[in-house]
Amino acid sequence: MDISKLTKQLNKEQLTAVTASLEHILVLAGAGSGKTRCLTYRIAWLITTGQTNPHNILAVTFTNKAANEMRSRIDSLLDEPAKGLWVGTFHGIAHRFLRTHWQDAKLSQSFQILDSNDQLRSIKRLLKALGADEKVYSPQKIQNFINSQKDEGLRAKNLTADENDVWLNQMIEIYQNYEENCQRSDVVDFGELLLRCYETLRDNPHLLEYYQQRFQFIHVDEFQDTNNIQYKWLQLLAGTTGKLFVVFDDDQSIYSWRGAKVQNIQHLQQDFTDTKLIKLEQNYRSTSKILNAANVLIANNTDRLGKNLWTEHTIGEPITLYRAYSEVDEAWFVTEQILNWQGKKREVAILYRTTAQSRQFEEILLQKNIPYRIYGGLRFYERLEIKDILAYLRLSLNRNDDTAFERVVNTPKRGIGERTVVMLRSEARQQKISLWQVSVNILANDKLKKRAASSLHGFMTLVKNIAKLNLPLRELIEQAVIDINLVEHYQKSGKEEAQGRLENLAELANAAHQFEQQYNSNASVLNGFLDHAALESGEKQSKSSDCVQLMTLHSAKGLEFEVVFLCGLEEELFPHKNSLDDFNLEEERRLCYVGITRARRFLYLCHSNSRFRYGERSICKPSRFIEEIPKELINKVRL
DNA sequence: GTGGCGTGGCTTTTT
C-alpha cells in the first residue's frame, strides 16, 4: 500500500503521532479528535513501512466492541489481513494466554470462566459454608473487596491482618477461602484472568522472554481506564525493549469506582524514559457551541492535564434547555422533539445517569410508536434460561465446576432440596473436594435416603449423557434442552414467559452454530463457545434497525450522535447523591462532559422540578452542571 | 421440598 494514501488523511498532530519515531508515545486525544483513527493508522503505518510485522504487534482495548472496531479498521487500511496481529480486550488477551499456558498458570485444561453473577453466587455459597451472617457481611461488599484487591494485584496472602480491624481480617479470611474454592473448582473470575496472567508471566522467565520479544509494539486504547494490575501487566510485557503507544483522555476518565487510575499516565511517564506526549485538540465532531459548553464545564475540574478542544465546524444551534414538571413531562418533551426530527432515528440518543430512568422514556416512546433500543440491562448470555443450559454444558466439560453444579442440581426441580445440598456442601468443604466428587462418593457409600439418592443419581446420569453426546453444537444444545426437559420446566411459570425463554434457547443454538462455523482451533469447540459466552456478554448489535438509542452516560462513551438528550440533570441524581465529595464530583463532571461531547449538532439538556423516586415524589433542584454552562450558549424553552 | 408472602434497600458497569 502507498504510504502517502495513509498519511494524507491525517491532520498535523495526528500525523506526528502516527509517524513518531520509535519511543513511547502518549497521545492525549480529546473527545472527537480522531483517537481510534490515530491508533489504527499507527499500526497500519508500522506494517506498511516495514518497520515491523503484524506478529510483533499487540493492541489492547477495554470492550469487545472497541476491539472488533479496531480490528476491522486495521484490516481495511491494509492490503491484506494482518496475520499474527493480536487485537483484543485485556481480558480476552489474558484468557488467550491462560488457555495456551494452562499448565504454567496452574490451571486445568478445561477451566471455566466465572462471570460476575456466578462470582456472587459463589461468594454467597462460601458465606453459608463459613457460617457467616449475610447481613453483616454483604456478599456484594465482599465481591467488591475481592475484585478491588485483584485490581490492585493483591492476593489474600499479600494482605496483612490488623488486630484492630476485625472487618479487614474477616475479609482476608473470606478472600483466602474464595481463592481456594475457585482453584478447586477450576474456575477463574474476570479479575483472576488478569492477575493470573500477570503472575504466570512474572514467574516464568521463558514465557516472559518469549512474549517480550514477540510484542515489540504495544498499543493501548482508553489508557485512562487502566487499573493497577493492567498497568503492571503492560509494564511487565513491555520490559526494556517494547514500545508503548497509548491513547487517552483524562477528561473522560469515568471508571475510577472500579479501580481505574488516571495517575497511570504519570506513572508511565516516570517508569519509562523516552516518552513523548502528543496532544490532539482539533475536534471533528461537534458544533462550536456544543464544544464550547463542554470546554467551559470541564474547566471547573482542578485535577486535569489540561487541553483545549477547538473546531472548524459551524457555530451551530444553541443548546436547548428544558425544565419539566415531572419525569413524565420530561419524557414527553423528548418524545415530541424526536417526532419533529427529520433525520434517522438511530442518530438520536437519550442519555441518563441511572438505568432506572429508562422506564419513563420507554413507556412514552412505546405509546407514540417510536422504535427504540435500550442498551445495558440484562444481556443475552446473562439470561436465566441461557445460564441454566450453559451450566449443564459446563458441567459436562468440568465436573468440578461447583457454581454450575449448584445452579442446576435441582433445575428443573427433581427433589434435591436444600437439606441434601447443605450436606453435600459441608462434605465437600471438609474433604476439600468438589460437589460432584462428594456426590460420587456418597452414592457409592449409600449414605443418602433412597429418594434423594435416586434423584441425585438421575442428575449425574443426565450430565454424563450430555457429555457423551457427540454432536455439532447446535444439535448438542437442542438435544440437551430435550434431555433436561427444560421446555416443561419453563412452562410451569407462565406460558408467555416460557415462549420468550424458548426463543432465547433457539437463539443460543443459532449463535452456537455460527460460532462453530467460524471456529478454527483444535481445542474443544464447546469449550471455546463457553468462553465466548462468558467473555462476550452478548450485546446485540442493532445498527441495522433505525431506532432511538437509550443508554446510561457510561455506556455512551466512544459513541456519537446527531442529536443528544441529556436527561435528569438534577442535584442528587446527576451529580449523584453518593458522589458529592470533591473527588467523585469531578468524576461526575467528566461524565457530563462525556455526555455533551457525544452530540454532533443538537444538544438538549433536560431537568425536572420533581421526580418519583423510591416510592415518593420529591422536589428536585437543577444540576450545578447546568449553571456551569455559559448562559449565552443556551436557549431555554417552555411549552 | 416447594410455593407464597412480607421486608429491605436501592449508582454507574465491562470483562
Added chain:
DNA sequence: GCCACGCCAC
C-alpha cells in the same frame, strides 16, 4: 415502586 431474598406454612 420494584425486585430479590428470606422466612414460614403446607
